[in-house]
Amino acid sequence: MTHAIALDVGGTTIKAGLVAPCGVLAAQRTRPTPQEPQALADTLADLARELRAHAVEMGLQLVNHVGIAVPGIVDEDVGIGVYSANLGWRDAPLKAMFEEAIGAPVAFGHDVRSGALAEMVWGTGSPTMIYLAIGTGIGAAVVLAGTTFNNHGYAGELGQALVSLHGRDVVLEHYASASGIVEQYARRSGIPAREINGAEEVFAAARSGNDHARATIEVAVTLLARSLGATLAILGSMDIVLGGGLARAGADLTEPLTQALTHRLRISPMPSVRPAKLGSWSQCLGAGYRALVAAGEIVIEPAGCDGMGTAREPGEPQ
Amino acid sequence: MTHAIALDVGGTTIKAGLVAPCGVLAAQRTRPTPQEPQALADTLADLARELRAHAVEMGLQLVNHVGIAVPGIVDEDVGIGVYSANLGWRDAPLKAMFEEAIGAPVAFGHDVRSGALAEMVWGTGSPTMIYLAIGTGIGAAVVLAGTTFNNHGYAGELGQALVSLHGRDVVLEHYASASGIVEQYARRSGIPAREINGAEEVFAAARSGNDHARATIEVAVTLLARSLGATLAILGSMDIVLGGGLARAGADLTEPLTQALTHRLRISPMPSVRPAKLGSWSQCLGAGYRALVAAGEIVIEPAGCDGMGTAREPGEPQ
CATH class of the missing domain: 3.30.420.40 (ATPase, nucleotide binding domain)
Incomplete structure (x- = not known):
């Protein structure tokens, strides 16, 4: 089954793993969080390499996109870490830095919002x-x-x-x-x-x-x-x-x-x-969800603000 | 210029008028609000006839849709007046009743939400x-x-x-x-x-x-x-x-x-x-806005929940 590399940057610990479209999390890794954006980007690139090697070893296919969740005030639409008290960044172009370090497109999001998305699709199932x-x-x-x-x-x-x-x-x-x-x-x-x-x-x-x-x-x-x-x-x-x-x-x-x-x-x-039904890895799952959506491995049915959106795997009946 | 018939059902008074895509309100009328849904539908039909006659006399074009704003708990998507303490309805199929009485498609909405839409497009201009x-x-x-x-x-x-x-x-x-x-x-x-x-x-x-x-x-x-x-x-x-x-x-x-x-x-x-920049007729304007949108006379640029939608008249540069 296709998986996505997913990285959840916490205030003290990075959680990393491979996320499948069914919500299964494989190959969990943790690593201390470096406090400086470039050092963080390098550590994330290391983890991505390690998970990529693991996927090859296990015969798992990977999507090109890597999902990354970060804390603080995060503008997903422009890929900027606006502010994090814990990690000390202000207006840091995190998405671009991570893409440069990892050498792959990054699906970038806020940690709590990523956790919520995972909870929506693989946990309680509430779309609103x-x-x-x-x-x-x-x-x-x-x-x-x-x-x-x-x-x-x-x-x-x-x-x-x-x-x-x-x-x-x-x-x-x-x-x-x-x-x-x-x-x-x-x-x-x-x-x-x-x-x-x-x-x-x-x-x-x-x-x-x-x-x-x-x-x-x-x-x-x-x-x-x-x-x-x-x-x-x-x-x-x-x-x-x-x-x-x-x-x-x-x-x-x-x-x-x-x-x-x-x-x-x-x-x-x-x-x-x-x-919530998901535990402390929900944000990592959410990072994987974003990567799988970006890569087209999970299809979101669009809906208005007052309707109901649904996520499904491609080929699954609507 | 094309106008829409707009009807704002208040707790005691109906406000009615013709709304143009530029937000101008013409031919204002008021009428006491009947307390019973069918009597209300008939009064709205009367007002629509009166405004239609006025439009003919003034040489104004009208869109087919009639905009109606009602108070209480209103489910716009299904056209139901779920509950109004003032007007005493519960799960009343208002949109269908109004369409039957008026003989035209109705763009149906909640009064406060209609006022907010008018304020967005012709007042303060805030899309969020x-x-x-x-x-x-x-x-x-x-x-x-x-x-x-x-x-x-x-x-x-x-x-x-x-x-x-x-x-x-x-x-x-x-x-x-x-x-x-x-x-x-x-x-x-x-x-x-x-x-x-x-x-x-x-x-x-x-x-x-x-x-x-x-x-x-x-x-x-x-x-x-x-x-x-x-x-x-x-x-x-x-x-x-x-x-x-x-x-x-x-x-x-x-x-x-x-x-x-x-x-x-x-x-x-x-x-x-x-x-707000609009006064006490904002809800009537909002009812007209809904009718003009439904009739394609105002085009909404769609956007995600986190983006910015904009409304423009057709032909206006994007």
């Missing part, structure tokens, strides 16, 4: 959704009728937006990201944050009746509902898909969030809130 | 924006790359959504619509609401230093910013166009709202907040 990647921060991707809404790269910066809590304005991700939940639980309980084993421990403590944990999660859910409520009122009800590390909380998160949103939206239909 | 119609209630329309985002009719129901105020959840339009501003000012000042001459009087009182009026408007602006902030973080910065009666407040509303949104969004680019 708000996808939240909740980990250290909170990134959002809006998928409308099968394509992401980019707005020159500025869509999705939800985590840093203010939300009101007890009459004060607070930064959403300080309370509702996986890290924020750990920090707030540490503050309430007096347990040092380094001794808390991630947000999962806070959800477990809440399940066993710990009041500090319950209050921490209640605040996180309330602030997520406040942030999403007006957006759903304006856009109309659509699926909310929760990805990133916090997706593992499952119904402990989706159920109270559904309730809180239903309360806020009143006359609109109840949104469906569900955990 | 959130348009708010602020009057008795607050309706929203999202225009993405030149087309409205409908979501089966459920997009735009912002006014009834909850927003948090001093730790309580309140209904946005009770505080931030033109009527809400009058009511809140009446409550604070002790002046009976019926003696207050609309939200304009409250803005005027605030300008001359009245503390009750200032506080009323400050709350309205804060709640609008809270409702729009997360949406702009998720979608990325885009124009906010304020229509409806409250648009007349001009800079008294747009300036503090810009400030409040800039505060909330932090890392995202500052949105442009501006008053």
